[in-house]
Amino acid sequence: xxxxxxxxxxxxxxxxxxxxxxxxxxxxxxxxxxxxxxxxxxxxxxxxxxxxxxxxxxxxxxxxxxxxxxxxxxxxxxxxxxxxxxxxxxxxxxxxxxxxxxxxxxxx
Numbered sequence: 001x002x003x004x005x006x007x008x009x010x011x012x013x014x015x016x017x018x019x020x021x022x023x024x025x026x027x028x029x030x031x032x033x034x035x036x037x038x039x040x041x042x043x044x045x046x047x048x049x050x051x052x053x054x055x056x057x058x059x060x061x062x063x064x065x066x067x068x069x070x071x072x073x074x075x076x077x078x079x080x081x082x083x084x085x086x087x088x089x090x091x092x093x094x095x096x097x098x099x100x101x102x103x104x105x106x107x108x
Contacts, residue, residue: 047107047108048083048105048106048107048108049105049106049108050087050103050104050105050106051068051103051104051105051106052101052102052103052104053068053101053102053104054099054100054101054102055096055097055098055099055100055101055102056098057098059096059098060096061080061081061084061093061094061096062077062080064096064104065080065084065104065105068104068106069105069106069107072107075107080105081093083105084102084103084104084105087102087103087104087105088102088103
């Protein structure tokens with residue numbers, strides 16, 4: 001019985017070390033880091049790609065769009081608002097609901 005306990009302990013330690021190694025050695029994509037449930041689409045409209053994200057607590061339209069478009073420093077809030085309303089015609093851009101799915105533009 002002691003041998004079985006030792007084997008189980010060794011296996012658990014090996015799995016733990018392997019898990020920690022993979023966590024530390026693999027990088028994370030910024031968009032995947034922001035949301036784990038991101039779905040990219042093939043649609044290209046008005047010079048942007050569409051991404052579908054689930055809103056979380058504390059999210060605003062501008063905070064989400066700015067975080068997924070980190071390389072774009074000069075995004076016009078009016079353009080973001082217009083594009084969001086085109087992609088989500090039944091949604092109120094001023095009241096993003098937690099847990100709802102929305103389409104957001106990734107500008108090229």
